[in-house]
Amino acid sequence: MAIVLGPNRYGKAETRVVHVTRDGETHHLKDLNVSISLSGEMDEVHLTGDNAAVLPTDSQKNTVFAFARKHGIGEIEEFGLLLARHFVASQPTIRHARVEIEEYAWERHGPHSFVRSGQEVRTALVHSDGPGGQESVVSGLTDLVVLNSTGSEFHGFIRDEYTTLEPTDDRILATAVTARWRHRGTDAAWGRSYERARRCLLEAFAGTHSLSLQQTLYQMGRHVLAECGEICEVRLSMPNRHHFAVDLTPFGMDNDNEVFFAADRPYGLIEGTVLDDAAPAAPRAWS
């Protein structure tokens, strides 16, 4: 048996950077969580402990803050590309950079006062092999919590000896959407693209008369691809947040889908990809 070093990467995870743009009395806020992961000629550091090829993760963290000061923070895809390209272009030992960014939204509550809005998080995942190499941008969101109080059925499923679920033609459909979408290029109008993709997800969730969460998932991905030409692949992960109508007959009451028990776990987890089959595959874009 030969023992060898396999794939590896390293970087500073979860640098929390807040940038304030001061426009007189009126301030603008960007609140990010930036995770950097670099790879390249890293055999020596693993095999012998020679650090000559290693850009310290501490320097990577500092770069995030310095770039926020130098370039400001616009769209997170843009900031991610700036960072990823910098590491690969400036360090010969670094061949590949992966930058993952979460953006937390703040709602304006005054000229320099903000309220953290919802739990939804905007995301970007950027890969760069440097000038002339491959690059990819995947945008997305997590924790977009949505609920339809009707317009959802689930019946016609397999019944085996362990099946107790009753078919239903009217149930609550609720989920917390995690969606990621791959762009065809690296120069989209990121902000507008994000708003359009998000709107499409919501429109399709609300507008689909659902026979299963799987069917709703496919419609959501389809709608994004149909409306957003800059996007070629959508990956969705949606927990089925079960709401069970409570049996109130012990108390002499009926319950015509009015009172539900919102179960926490277990939950069905429905995941799927919707894509333009002509788009080039980019497995590395998602890793």
Ligand SMILES: O=c1[nH]c(=O)c2[nH]c(=O)[nH]c2[nH]1
């Ligand atoms: O939309 C659904 N899809 C399923 O696969 C499933 N399984 C289940 O028990 N309930 C549901 N609902």
